[in-house]
Each structure stands twice: as C-alpha cells, then as structure tokens.
Amino acid sequence: MSDSPEAKCPSSDEDRRGFLTKLCLGLSALIGAVITLPGVGFVLAPVFARPKQVWRKLGKLDQYEIGKTVSVEFKDAVDQPWAGVTTLSGAWLRRVSENEFIAFSINCRHLGCPVNWVADASLFMCPCHGGVYYEDGEVAAGPPPEPLARYQVRVTDGFVEIETAAVPLTTNDRV
C-alpha cells in the first residue's frame, strides 16, 4: 500500500477527483446538448423559417359587385393536412372598380380579434375592445393603434387572387 500513488502523493487523489468531476460534468453537458439541441432546433424552426407567400384564387371576377365589401376565405401559405379548418384565413374584399380590389385583414390591429363589416354604417367594428375603422381601414374609434392591414390582390385570367400573408402583428407589420 505504501507505494501506491495516493500514498506517495496526497494531492494526486484530489487531482483524480477533480478530473473525474470535470469529466462527469463535461460528459453530462455533452449528453444534455446531444439530446436537447435537435429538439430545440425542431421546435424553433418555424420561428425562423420564412414561408414563401403564395397567391390563392378567391373566385371569378364577375362574382364581385363594384363597391361592395364581402367576406372571403382562402388557405394559408402553409397548408398542413392536419390543420383542418384552421388552415383557412379570412379577409374583407372590396371591388373598388372594374379591375381594382382592396382586401383588408380581418384581424383588428388592437389585439387581433376579427373585425365585422357593417355595410350600412360603412364601418369595420371589432367585437372585443371596441375598435372601429372607416371603410378605408383608417381607425375611427377605440384602441387600435394602426389602420387595418391589407393583403395584395390581383386579377389574373378572370380570377381574383389574394396573396397570403402572416398575421399582422402590431409591432411586426409584414402584410
């Protein structure tokens, strides 16, 4: 026993313990990273992915009356088969003239609730916190900080098409 390394040099036992502690902590961190990082990347992927926005057909041009604002629905850019009805987005579409359309997002710019078009009063009204917008989307009353967001609309081969877009977040206007 007397010639064992521990007996010869008392500090070597501490060195050994210190090394094993570091080894265990280091390997545990490695195990942790290996089993966590793929999952973290997997979960965070949609945050950084920028899905290409796509044009969706709404209907034939002659379906829409000039001057009238109607509710339309269309599929989002990412159309996951298990999304069911939640793959749909809605918009308020108005035919302004022969070939000109405006599409407003249905999301109130206050906190995202769905605005209703009240045709007789020519106002968009929100059922949540009382946001009201004029027919051009400008804020008329209530708490919304910004006008209604708009979608791009075009007419192609006799069909009205709308470009899908992200939810119009107040602080992150990408529509």
Added chain:
Amino acid sequence: MLGKIWNWIDDRSGFSDVVMPMLEHVVPRDARWWYVFGSATLCAFIVQVLTGIALAMVYVPGGDAAYESLVYITHDATLGYLVRGMHYYGATAMVVLAVVHMTQVFLHASYKYPREMNWMSGVVVLFVVLGMAFTGQLLRWDANGVWSVMVAAEMAARVPFIGAYISQFLLGGETVGGSTLSRFFAIHVFILPGLIFAGVGLHLWLILRHGISEMPKADQPVVPETYKEDYEARLEKTGVPFWPIAAWRDVVFSTLMVAVIMGCAIFAGPPTLGPAPDPANIHTNPMPDWYFWWYFAVLSMLPPELETYIILGMPVLGAIGLFIVPLLSNRGNRAPSKRPWALATVIVGATAFVVLTIYGYRKPWSPDFDVKPLPPEVVRSKDPGIQHGAVLVREKGCLYCHDVDGFGGHRGPELSVIGDRLDRGELVIRINNGGYNMPSFASSLTAEELRLIVDFLLTRTDHPDTDAGEDKSD
C-alpha cells in the same frame, strides 16, 4: 397475511422510518382553519392531473380533429361530460385557492424569515398555474379558443425586439394553423405540469424544512437572529403532530372542495363549446375565462399610448413585485393589525379585482351587433320623417353603441334625452365630426339622412308627451 405483506413493504420502502416522521412533524397548535388553503390547492391540482390524463386519452390535439374530439367527449363518451366538467371546475378551484392561499400567507406575513423561499417558489407556481388556465382555454379549440390564440400572439408581439419571434413560436408559424394547437397542447400537458410538480415539490420540502408558521401575534415580531430557537422552543411546548391532529382540517376542507367541483360538474356541466374554429368566420365574440375578465376590462379602458406598457409591464412588474416581497421585508411584525399597508394592499387589490371583473363582464366594451329596430312605442311618432330617422339610427350603427329608451348598445352615451342637451347644430357637428371614441359619419351619411337622424334625435327629450301630440290628435 396482510400484516406480513405490509411489514415487507414498510421495511423495504422505509415508510415508517422516513415518511411517517415527515407526516408527523410537529406543527403549531394554532394552525387551524386558516391553513387549509394550500393543501386544498394541491388537492385541486391532483384533480387536474387525474382528469387531465383521462381527457388526454380521448382528446386529439390536432387542428382538424380537436373540436370534434371535444364534442365527442362532452356528448358521447361515457362520463366524458363529468370528467370535462371536473377538469374545468378543478381549474377554477385551483386558481381561486392558490390566490386565497397566497392572500392568507401575505396577510399573516408567513413569508418572513426563514420562509422567504417558500413564498418565492409559490409565486412561481402561481404564474405557472395561470399559464395552465390560459393554455387550457385554448385547447377547447372552438372559435373563442382560436381567437384567444390570436390575442395571445398579438400581446406577445408587443415585447420589444423579440416579440415577433415569440408570437411565431406560439403560433408555430406565421398564422394559426396545424402547428399551433399541438404547441399549446405540449405546453399544457408536459411543460407547465412539469414545472408545477417541481415547484410544488420544492414548496413542500421547504415547508418541512422550516415548519409551518404560527398564527401571527402582535407581540411576537420576527427577529431572524433568534427566530429559529424561539420557534423550536414554542413548538416543543405547544406543538402537535401534523398527522392527524392538524391534518384532519385539511382533509375535511379538501373533501368539501372536491364535492363542490363534483357538484358543479354534475349540475352545471362543462363550459359550452362555441362554434367550430373557422378563422374565416368572423362572427364571434371572444371572451376569456372569468378569472381574466378583470384584465379584459383593463385592456378595454387603457389609452392606446399606454397599452403596450401595461400589457407587458403589468404581468412582469406584478410577478417581480410579488416575487421580491420577502426581500423587501423579512423581519418585524407579522400581525395584520401592525401592518396597515399590507392590509390596505389586500383590500384595494381585492376590490379592484371584483369591480373590474364585474365591469369586464357587464360593460359592453364593443358595439352590440344584435340590436333590434326601435319599436313604435319608443319612436312615439307617426311623422314618416321621424320614423325614417329612427330606422336610420339603427341602420347607420348609432344604436350599436347608443341606448335609446332601453334599446341599443351601451358603448357610447345614452341618447334617450339627447334632445334636451344638444340642439340641431350641435348634433350635426357631433355626428359629422365624431369625437372621442365615436367615428365621424360625414362621409357615410347623405345630407338628407343626417337631417332625418337629427330630426329623430331632437324628439328624444324629457317631455315625451309633448312629442306625442300627433298621437293624441288621432
């Protein structure tokens, strides 16, 4: 035989050696009915875990099938109605009891030395429980639930710099879709319950470590230097074993609580499912669960320029403020009679909660889209012009916000006697220009329509009989 089996289990598991001493730890004799709320909160959590596991066996966390699976659970599955109801009322019980427990601990200053960390772990668990309540509401995945996701995403988006990223993390993309519900489901059944288990474990361990606090006495301020010795000495003299001398009250109260949950589940049933979640169907009126109504009222009343600060600041400051309570004062008096500010905080907080909750529920924060045309007994005139004006008042949306003799919304001021207050010129200016929270109607009314509306409004006076002259002449 049974005795032998038990002896084997007891010997190998160490129940009598390890667990019983914990259960029988000595607690102050005066720990009476005041102290039952914590254990009842834990019991409500157990209700949630068990009913939640049961629901998860049938519920489908997918955007296309979640709603249908809930309809099945509620209407067809054996005892599904009951289990869903228990999960709903259990959630309510948990939120309520957690808040009551916390209020009691705050009033009695049980968070003072050496129990600072008991309080802090409890505050963390409280916020996780509120997160559970919120994510749980979304899992209903009816129109209300889907729109709540949108509101959550919009609120998260107000966070400076990284708001949009947080929103997209919650939504699982740029819009509500297939990934959104799965995320909330995972957060609701794995992440937050895991945090609650860990938090409650720590909380219970701290209770065993520091002992249950005594009822506060005005002549017994907390002196950290001598507290532990004094506490031990008092316990030795007057303490009783927790099990079963003190525990029976906890068990009785929890039994009552479970009975109430069960009673509500049987007789009131789970919350009604709203219409199916079609984001393109905008005819919905999103409303949070009742314990968030106060916040709904706050959001409606805020001036827009303050909103972002309040939406983000209030929860953060609230959490930090509550969390650091024991760091602000961990010694001195515990009796509420010696702590008027603490008492005032609780009274003001509770009053604000009750008032805002009632306000959030009652006050129509938004236009009432379902107003009916004014009946003849309200119009009170046979003049076709006046009658036309009354029709226009509804068609042009005035009645959505303004009440006329009990008909109409309440978002704006009542117009029942507006003819006494404003003359023709003033009415025209108000309607044309709009004002605070009122749109301008200049572009959406013709001169004739405006005249007819004003004619009608001028008949709204305190002296209805004089207006009804034509009726009398008939």
